[in-house]
Amino acid sequence: MESITSYVDHYGYIVLFVALLLEMIALPVPGEILMSYTGYLVYQHHLNWFLAIFAAGFGTSMGMTLSYWIGSILGGPFIKKYGSLFHLGPKQMERTSSWFNRYGNKVLIIAYFIPGIRHITGYFSGITRGNFRAYAIYAYAGAFFWTGTFISIGKLLGPKWDQFHNSAIKYMGIGIVIIALGVAAVYVYRKYSLQIKSIAYALVLWVFSIFKTRIRTEFVIAGTAIVTLGFAVLMIKMIQFFVGNEFQDFNGVVNVFVPLMFDRQWSWVMDLFLQLGTQKALMTVIILTIMWILLRGKDKTHEILTLFILTMGGELYEETLRRVFHQVEANHFITLDYVTSFPSDGSIMILIVYGFAVYMLVRHSQRIWIHTLADVLLVVCLLLIGASHVFFGLQQPSDIAAGFTFGGVWLGLNILLLELFRLL
Structure with a gap:
């Protein structure tokens, strides 16, 4: 060499x-x-x-x-x-x-x-x-x-x-595998589209016959269940990485790339996204979400109750997780070369609050372009909020990623319960 x-x-x-x-x-x-x-x-x-x-x-x-x-x-x-x-x-x-x-x-x-x-x-x-x-x-x-x-x-x-x-190279390889799986899925769908559509239609009719509700709700439940399952699988994998102390490479790569992508001229932008994760910003989003529910919601009581359980229960959820993983770290004699807050409690609440706000916006809007724009903005916003914490050296990338993942599981479960109440 x-x-x-x-x-x-x-x-x-x-x-x-x-x-x-x-x-x-x-x-x-x-x-x-x-x-x-x-x-x-x-x-x-x-x-x-x-x-x-x-x-x-x-x-x-x-x-x-x-x-x-x-x-x-x-x-x-x-x-x-x-x-x-x-x-x-x-x-x-x-x-x-x-x-x-x-x-x-x-x-x-x-x-x-x-x-x-x-x-x-x-x-x-x-x-x-x-x-x-x-x-x-x-x-x-x-x-x-x-x-x-x-x-x-x-x-x-x-x-x-x-x-x-x-x-x-390792994380790029993971990305390439994900892309390859996506290409394979598109190929399978194109080749067997008629069979897939007939099976999906039969499943929709089956659910419709049981719950006697709108197809829109059924698709929301199915999509939410799939996304929540994905978060749960990723959460289990992250727990394994944490116990095995296998986040060094991931943290090293992200800690190098973030300062290279965002130099000191980006400080004001990073500070802006850092502020979006503060309690003041989260409370503002919660209030706006309540106002949107009161204005456009069709099941206002259940939606506001879900928001209350999400936020209040989320605080208890993140506190329980922090204590559990501190205990795991002590019992398994995990020695890390960095200060950890796995999973990041701030990231958990950020995903819960912003995620539910976007969900309510999409759920009560009939325009497809609003759905797409809201989803894209949510992903970009979460990535930049996470990058801002890394930029200022406040948290490790693995802790932020874990916080988003654990928060996704809690958010998904609560949305599933809300949609099941709609059906009943």
């Missing part, structure tokens, strides 16, 4: 171009580490950011082009002779080629971020004789997106590029 970085120090763009070309034809070159180090050189002003991305992206594109034509020329005879050993007979190969020609190019951008997969996509595209023009569009676009991402990460991390490279 040291020899490669020394070559980059001396020859810069040429080494970057050649190394990534060689990696795309499946030679053992540590491309991601090399690009992160290149970003560090950009940080030191030894290399130009734009030219570095161009050299890396161009080298990757040429490597993908070369692997495509190698697969196109040599892959066919190889598969015919040895394909049966890999369960790739003529019929299987025909089905695989049909699928790959239809969907394969679209997953190229994601494939770059998966080691091993990016090294074979070019060859496989050539073997299946896919349309080269369509392949090139996605392959080249993905090449510049991939190289630009890692070089920019190295530039952002600066002197800490080596320390946090592996951690950044």
Whole structure:
């Protein structure tokens, strides 16, 4: 590794171009580490950011082009002779080629971020004789997106590029897996849309026949149940990470990236979002929520009672959690290298109050654009409130994330109870 970085120090763009070309034809070159180090050189002003991305992206594109034509020329005879050993007979190969020609190019951008997969996509595209023009569009676009991402990460991390490279890669990998699952879900829905719609319609009719209520309420219950279950699963995973003291990498990456994304010129913005999490701001949101319920609510008593239980019970909920986890920390002799407030009590109440306010706004509004805008603003607001606490060094990122997660479970359960009262 040291020899490669020394070559980059001396020859810069040429080494970057050649190394990534060689990696795309499946030679053992540590491309991601090399690009992160290149970003560090950009940080030191030894290399130009734009030219570095161009050299890396161009080298990757040429490597993908070369692997495509190698697969196109040599892959066919190889598969015919040895394909049966890999369960790739003529019929299987025909089905695989049909699928790959239809969907394969679209997953190229994601494939770059998966080691091993990016090294074979070019060859496989050539073997299946896919349309080269369509392949090139996605392959080249993905090449510049991939190289630009890692070089920019190295530039952002600066002197800490080596320390946090592996951690950044790990959490990026998690994000790529989530995206891949989303793509797979879209594919399954498109292929089996008629069956899925018929099953969903049958379920709606079944619920409707039992509760004799509006379909809107049934979908609200189903959606809330799914989201609450997701929060509960994430909560269990976070508890495991806390007990196993496995939040160091996550905290390290976030604590590095937040100051890099928001320098001191953003102080007034961060302070503004910090104020949105204060008790004064939360009380204002609660009052506005009550006014909205009185103005537009159709079940005012239950909705105001739910808000009361959410807030008053939320205070007891967060106090109980804090004591339980302090006891867990003491009993399991968990030694942390940072001061913890797991889960953050402030984050719990922030999500509960803002989440219920947005829920009431969406629940009593018929306009779809309001639903979308309110949901997006809620997510952005929560992220920036959390970032403000990290920016000013008030809490650890893991504590904030846990607070939002635990708060999501409490909020979801109360909304479910409210909707069940509507049905009854």
